[in-house]
Amino acid sequence: MSTAASELMKTPLNAAHRALNAKMVDFGGWDMPVQYPGGIIAEHEAVRTKAGLFDVSHMGEIRVKGPGALALVEHLTPNDVAKLAIGQIHYTAFLYENGTFVDDLLVYREGEQEFLLVVNAGNSDKDFAWVQQHATAYDCTVVNESPATGQIALQGPLSLGILQPLTKTALEPIGYYFFTHGEVAGIKCLISRTGYTGEDGFELYCAAGDTERLWNAVMAAGKPQGLVPAGLGCRNTLRLECKMALYGHEIDDSIHALEAGLGWIVKLDKGDFIGRQALLAAKGAPAPRKLVGFKTLEKRDIARDHMPVVQNGKQIGFVTSAAPSPTCGINLGLAYVPTELAKIGGRIQIEIRGRAVDAEIIPTPFYKRTK
């Protein structure tokens, strides 16, 4: 990960982050802010109690359009695309034939025959190639809009109040996981009521060249109410508290959708899709491992991503993501463990720098907003 900053990809907000004295890191080949001078804990708390603004322009956008678009997206993803209304969004995945993950993504239904697929930055090229490769049999166009698209995420309980004065579009009626098109601060946007923090909020997609103007307008509108710029550091702790999966951690090409606890996005009766046969077979047999949430019992024992779960000196599982939780005040994590151990209240051991420490399996999500 020692790529020189000059070789990294940059979002349209790169200069803005640097002007804010952000600490920049290499995130999947992108030069991204991990935190601003306020620090991860302050940014995390701002999102939980007020609002935070994230640059998520690194995310990939793939547009699929044409008479065969619906059939292609149905074939590529396990969730029921036909059930999406125009203006509705759902969480889903690209799966391999064996049911493991190419990536996870959001599907936006723009029209009867038009879909916007929003994928992870680090997988964007792989995903675009995957969609193109399968699209040859379908009557539709596939366009990679990622380089032309900017995206910012306004997240937190004050989001609606901050954003509404900037747009004529009525925001309150937009339901969770719905979107519309409108102008924000005079800039054409796709306004999406979604996020990756467990709080209410909006994700705004715009032309790449408009991103900085949009960011500045939202920042200026929200600052008096406590809005702060928020980096990838708190984005990770926020999503972890809500048990939202992160590619390369909870899901990847070695874990299938049912093990990951994502059976709810797998509609086996919707018709054929890539991965269906494998998941149908997996559903018949008990899964050997399961994703669980845990907390370590001592304050000094802080588990981290990829640490082993051990029993009598042998590795029996692994931690996918873990961190001290700013909201819950305890050391949390997610781990794959043998299914027979995956019981709430059960004890497991995590190996932290050569020392096996006790952890208790606890209910997830660790945090759920009250409103």
Next chain:
Amino acid sequence: MFPADLKYTKDHEWLKPTGDGTALVGITQYAQDALGDVVFVDLPEVGASFAAGEEFGTVESVKTVSELNMPAAGEVLDVNTSLADHPEAVNEDPYGKGWMVKIKLTGDSAGLLDAKAYEALVSAESH
């Protein structure tokens, strides 16, 4: 950013000789900034002895963990117990309230960097 009266290690610890054969040890401004919000500091027992360069504890931030290595051979005379409740002192005042251990020097500390040499090292690392 790097006080002239301290000695530094390449691993970003500082050592402050107190003149009577003892010294305070902590981590530098550069180290605390790289770690981000510190949430826990694991420190040794009073009476423990360490060789120069030996790990004597860990410092945990929200996003990562870092080992603490002893700048010079010594025996622990005191640990900063206030860090148990206020680990953020390491971020806010790394050369003051954020000190970690007080040691009795049992070897020489000649191999350490002075402020100027340490600053050069840090500026090379961050560019």
